[in-house]
Amino acid sequence: MSIDTISEGLRAIVGDAACKSGTDAARYYEDPRGSFTGKTCRVVLPETTGQVSRIVRFCNETGTPIIPHGGGTGVVAGQLSLESSDAIILSVERMNRVRGVSTDDFVMVAEAGCVLENIHAEAERHGMMFPLSMASKGSCTIGGNLATNAGGIQVLRHGNARDLCVGIEAVLPSGDVLEELSPLRKNNTGYDLRHLLIGSEGTLGVITAASLLLKPRDRATVTAFCAIASPADALMTLRALRSTIGDRLDGMELMSGLGVRLVREHFPTLKNPFRDEYPWYLLVETAGNPGLRDETETALAGCIEKGFVTDVVIAESQAQRDALWSLRENTPDANKKTGAFCSSDTSVPIGQIAAFVSRTHAAIAAVHDGLRTNSYGHIGDGNIHHNVFPPEGVGKTDFLDAHPGIAARVREAINEATLPLGGSISAEHGIGRLKPHDLQRHSSASKMAALRQIKRAMDPNNIMNPGALFSDLLP
Numbered sequence: 001m002s003i004d005t006i007s008e009g010l011r012a013i014v015g016d017a018a019c020k021s022g023t024d025a026a027r028y029y030e031d032p033r034g035s036f037t038g039k040t041c042r043v044v045l046p047e048t049t050g051q052v053s054r055i056v057r058f059c060n061e062t063g064t065p066i067i068p069h070g071g072g073t074g075v076v077a078g079q080l081s082l083e084s085s086d087a088i089i090l091s092v093e094r095m096n097r098v099r100g101v102s103t104d105d106f107v108m109v110a111e112a113g114c115v116l117e118n119i120h121a122e123a124e125r126h127g128m129m130f131p132l133s134m135a136s137k138g139s140c141t142i143g144g145n146l147a148t149n150a151g152g153i154q155v156l157r158h159g160n161a162r163d164l165c166v167g168i169e170a171v172l173p174s175g176d177v178l179e180e181l182s183p184l185r186k187n188n189t190g191y192d193l194r195h196l197l198i199g200s201e202g203t204l205g206v207i208t209a210a211s212l213l214l215k216p217r218d219r220a221t222v223t224a225f226c227a228i229a230s231p232a233d234a235l236m237t238l239r240a241l242r243s244t245i246g247d248r249l250d251g252m253e254l255m256s257g258l259g260v261r262l263v264r265e266h267f268p269t270l271k272n273p274f275r276d277e278y279p280w281y282l283l284v285e286t287a288g289n290p291g292l293r294d295e296t297e298t299a300l301a302g303c304i305e306k307g308f309v310t311d312v313v314i315a316e317s318q319a320q321r322d323a324l325w326s327l328r329e330n331t332p333d334a335n336k337k338t339g340a341f342c343s344s345d346t347s348v349p350i351g352q353i354a355a356f357v358s359r360t361h362a363a364i365a366a367v368h369d370g371l372r373t374n375s376y377g378h379i380g381d382g383n384i385h386h387n388v389f390p391p392e393g394v395g396k397t398d399f400l401d402a403h404p405g406i407a408a409r410v411r412e413a414i415n416e417a418t419l420p421l422g423g424s425i426s427a428e429h430g431i432g433r434l435k436p437h438d439l440q441r442h443s444s445a446s447k448m449a450a451l452r453q454i455k456r457a458m459d460p461n462n463i464m465n466p467g468a469l470f471s472d473l474l475p
Contacts, residue, residue, distance in 0.1 A: 003042075003086070006042075006062060006064055006088075007019065007021075007042060009058050009062070010042070010044050010055065010058070010088065013044075013046070013051055013054045013055055013058065014044055014045065014046050014047070014051055014055070018044060018045040018046065018047070018094070019042065019043070019044055019045075020042070020043040020044075020045070021040070021041075021042045021043065022040060025040070025041075025042075025043040025089075027072065028041075028043050028069060028072065028079075028089050028091065029041075029080065030072065031075070031077060031080060032072065032073055032074075032075060032136075033075055033336060033340075033343060034336070035075075035077075035434075036077045036080055036082060036433075037080075038077075038080030038081050038082060039080075039081045039082065039083070039084060039085040039087070040085055041067070041081050041084075041085055041086075041087045041088055041089050042088050042089070043069075043088070043089045043091055044088055044089070044090055044091070045091045045093060045094050046090070046092070046094065046095065047094045047095060048095070049095075049169060049171065049177060049208040049209065052090070052092075052095075052171045052206055052208055053171050053175050053176070053177050054175070055088075055090060056090075056171045056172075056173065056174075056175045056205075056206060056463075057174065057175025058175075059088065059463050060173055060174060060175060060461055060463055063461060063463065064086070064087070064088060064463065065081070065084070065086065065087035065088070065462075065463050065464075065465075065466050066087065066088055066090050066202075066206070066463055066464055066465065067079060067080070067081050067087050067088070067089045067090065067202070067465055068090050068092070068143070068147065068202035068206050068207075068464075068465060069089045069090060069091040069092070069093075070091075070092060070093075070112065070113070070140065070141035070142075070143045070144025070145075070147070071093075071115065071136070071139045071140040071141040071144055072139070073136040073139055073140040073144065074144060074148065074429065074430070074432060075343065075345075075429050075432075075434075076345075076426075076429050076430050076431060076432025076433065076434040076435060077432045077433035077434050078147075078148070078201050078202065078430055078431075078432030078433065078465065078468045079144070079432075080433065081467070082433050082467065083466075083467050087466075090206060091113075092111070092112040092113040092141065092143050092206070092208065093113045093141070094113060095111040095112055095113040095143075095208060095209075096111055096113040096114050096115070096118075096141075097110075097111050097114070098110050098111075098114060098119070098122050099111065099209065101122065101123075101126050101214070102183060103126055103127075103128070105183035106128065106213065106214045106215065106216075107166060107167075107183040107211050107212065107213060107214060108122065108123060108126075108130065108211070108212045108214055109167075109181055109209060109210070109211050109212070110122075110142055110209065110210060110212055111142075111143075111208065111209045112141060112142060112143025112144075112146075112206075112207050112208050112209060112210070113141050113143060114141060114142050114143075115137075115138065115139065115140070115141055116132065116133070116134070116136075116137040116138075116140050116141065116142060116145060117137045117138045119142060119212065120133070120137070123214050124217065126214070127216075127217060128214040128215060128216060128217055129214065129215055129216075129217045129218070130164070130212055130213075130214055130215075131154045131157070131158035131164065131215055132145060132150065132152055132154065132158070132161055132164055133152050133153055133154055134150065134151075134152035134153060135328075135329040135330075135331070135332055142210060142212070143206075143207045143208070143210075145161045146161050146162075146165060146168070146197075146198050146199075146207050146210055147197075147198070147199070147200065147201055147202050147207055147430075148161075148199065148201060148428070148429060148430040149161050149162045149198055149199035149428070149430075150428055151378065151381065151383060151427065151428030152378075152428070153251045153253060153328075153378065154250055154251050155251075155378055155380065155381045155383075156249060156250070156251055156252060156378070156380030156381060157247060157248075157249060157250045157251065157287075158215070160428070161198065162195060162198045162199065163213075164212060164213045165194065165198060165210050165211065165212060165213065166182075166183055166184070166185065166211045166212075166213050167180050167181040167182050167183060167184070167194065167210065167211030168180050168181065168193075168194040168197055168198070168207060168209070168210050168211070169181050169207070169208050169209040169210070170197050170205040170206060170207045170208060171205055171206045171208055172204075172205045172458065173204070173205060173458060173459040173460075173461065173463055173464050177208075178193060178197075178205070180193065180194055181209060181210075181211045182211070183211055196454070199430070201430045201431065201432065201465060201468050201469060202464060202465040202468065203455060203459065203464050203465045203468055203469050203470075204454070204455070204458045204459060204464060205458070205464060206464075218250075218287035218288055218289075219288070219289050219290055220287065220288060220289060220290045220291070220292045220293065221250070221285065221286070221287045221321070222285065222286045222287075222292055222293045222296040222314065222315075223283070223284070223285050223314070223315040223320075223321040223324055223325070224283075224284045224285075224296065224300060224312055224313065224314045224315070225273045225274075225281060225282075225283055225284075225312070225313045225314075225315075225324045225327075226281060226282040226283075226284060226300065226303075226309045226310075226311070226312050227274055227276075227278035227280075227281055227309065227310040227311040227312075228278070228279075228280045228281065228282055228308065228309055228310060229278075229279060229280065229310060230279070230280060230354065231254060231280065231353055231354040231357045231358075231375075231379075231384075232354040233280070233307075233308045233309070234252075234254050234280065234282055234353070234354075234379050235350070235351070235353055235354060235379070236303075236306070236308040237252075237282060237284075237303050237308045237309055238252055238350070238379060238380060240299065240302060240303050240306070240308065241284065241286075241299055241300075241303070244295070244298075244299040244302070245286050245292075245295060245296065245299055248286050248287060248288040248292060249284075249285075249286055249380070250285045250286055250287040251283075251284075251285045251378075251380065252282060252283070252284050252285075252378075252379050252380045253282065253283040253328050253376065253377065253378060253379065254280065254281075254282060254353075254375070254376055254377060254378075254379040254384060255280070255281040255282070255283060255327070255328060255331070255376045256279070256280060256281075256374055256375050256376055257277055257278055257279045257280060257281070258372065258373075258374050259331055259334070259335075259374040259375070259376045259387075260272065260281060260327055261277070262331075262334040262335070262337075262338050262374060263326075263327050263330050263331055263334040264327075265334070266330070266333065266334045266337045266338070267326070267330050267333075267334070270323065270326050270327055270330065271323070273313040273324065274311055274313065278310060278311075282309075282379070283324060283325070283327070283328050284296075284300070293314075296314070297314065300312050300314075328376070331374075331376055335374060335387040335389075338374075338389055339389050339390060339395065339396035339399075340374075340387040340388060340389055340396075341388060341389070341390065341396050341399065341400055341406070341407050341410075342386075342387070342388040342407045342410040342411055342414075343385065343386075343387050343388075344360075344385055344386040344387075344388075344411065344414045345383070345385060345426055345427050345428060345429040346383075346384075346414060346415065346418040346423055346424060346425055346426070346427055347381065347382045347383040347384075347418075347423055347424050347427035347428075348382045348384075348418060348421045348422060348423035348424075349382055349421065349422050349423070350379070350380070350381070350382045352382070352421040352422065352423070353379060353382060353384060355421060356384065356417065356418065356421055356423070357375055357384060359417040359421075360373075360375075360386055360413070360414050360417040360418070361373055361375070362417075363413040363414065363416065363417045364386070364388055364410055364413055364414070366413070367406065367409050367410050367413050368391075368403065368406060369391070370390075370391030370392065370394075371388055371389065371390070371391065371410070372388070372389040372390075372391070372392065373386050373387070373388050373389075374386070374387045374389070375387075381427075382423070382427075383427040383428055386414055388410050411438070412438075415438060415442065419442060425438050425439065425442055426439075430468075431468065431469050432468050432469075433467050433468055433471075436467075436468075436469060436470055436471035437471060439469065440471070451469070451470075452470065455469075455470065
């Protein structure tokens with residue numbers, strides 16, 4: 001079927017104003033880290049699940065590939081077409097309504113295009129909270145969060161996106177609508193299709209809405225910035241705080257001295273909380289009932305006495321708390337501004353984090369002399385990111401031109417250091433179009449066979465995000 005005929009069919013479903021192409025759709029072809037440029041596909045913006053159903057059914061009948069698009073914040077090119085301009089990008093941004101909040105069930109039903117920060121605000125309006133948060137909360141959407149099973153900064157206490165979703169609505173590749181938005185906590189009626197779709201990266205259907213688990217709002221929050229000597233000390237601190245604070249330990253972020261310096265260089269209004277520079281830092285947050293501050297101070301004092309922590313600053317106000325978190329949340333932008341050419345997303349068992357950091361730094365240094373690595377991330381769940389920069393004084397473009405393929409070699413060096421420690425090549429960003437070869441290389445034959453069987457059974461015409469997850473299953 002011709003491109004013009006397909007375009008006419010899409011306009012008949014959503015109207016002319018909800019179809020874009022060319023320069024009008026330029027932002028849908030962009031990668032947030034500048035590592036990829038998508039093909040100039042047609043973009044369609046449905047407003048209802050019914051419209052999504054008609055679009056998917058039409059594309060299934062015509063063999064037109066569909067690439068679901070949320071906030072466009074994905075970093076593994078899962079939301080881009082790198083292979084062909086014949087695909088359509090299906091953006092859910094107009095599907096941005098909160099359909100309802102049940103305070104009895106502690107559940108919010110939100111459409112896939114709802115921006116995460118807006119979901120936070122709606123939950124707070126009802127005296128509750130939705131405890132999924134990350135640096136991109138102002139632009140990422142809940143549909144994308146679920147499609148990639150996003151993690152973020154509160155996984156330690158509240159789990160990944162999967163753990164915060166009790167129901168789902170999705171359009172399957174046939175165009176049929178799966179309506180499973182009930183707030184039920186117990187429902188053992190066959191395969192859990194919700195969990196199959198969560199983390200599937202749009203390869204099995206388009207998530208259109210979700211029932212999200214809300215929680216009581218914490219009455220007290222304590223934020224502390226700790227200076228430490230090494231990742232090994234971070235693990236000792238984590239163990240000590242989990243023993244004393246328990247499940248009120250809300251988050252713990254490991255940050256390198258290099259990373260904090262880069263953030264301050266690119267964001268001069270942000271200050272070092274300490275007079276001196278340290279090799280590593282921990283951003284610790286506890287949350288619960290009043291009185292928690294005294295417990296947190298006592299626990300951290302114990303860590304200082306045992307030598308796990310060198311110094312501590314505890315926020316005295318919301319403004320100070322925001323300033324401490326800004327050092328962490330501006331890290332991705334600082335990495336980009338500094339010229340990171342490889343950004344990893346692997347994970348290892350928590351007890352292996354110190355060995356992981358040591359091994360990956362050595363492996364990266366062995367690839368090329370002078371490479372600089374900023375390591376940071378969620379120490380409470382073993383997800384430490386490595387951002388790798390050219391040697392001091394060398395620009396990213398010039399370096400990559402002079403060393404073709406070095407980004408892939410660095411990424412593989414990180415993978416090779418991750419896997420012997422019992423780790424995963426993808427922790428919270430997915431596989432997308434960046435890592436299908438890595439998935440194929442490092443997964444068992446039985447796992448890959450099962451993944452392909454599921455894909456073929458649910459999407460026999462391979463219209464749903466072809467090229468993501470499986471590089472060998474292209475139209």
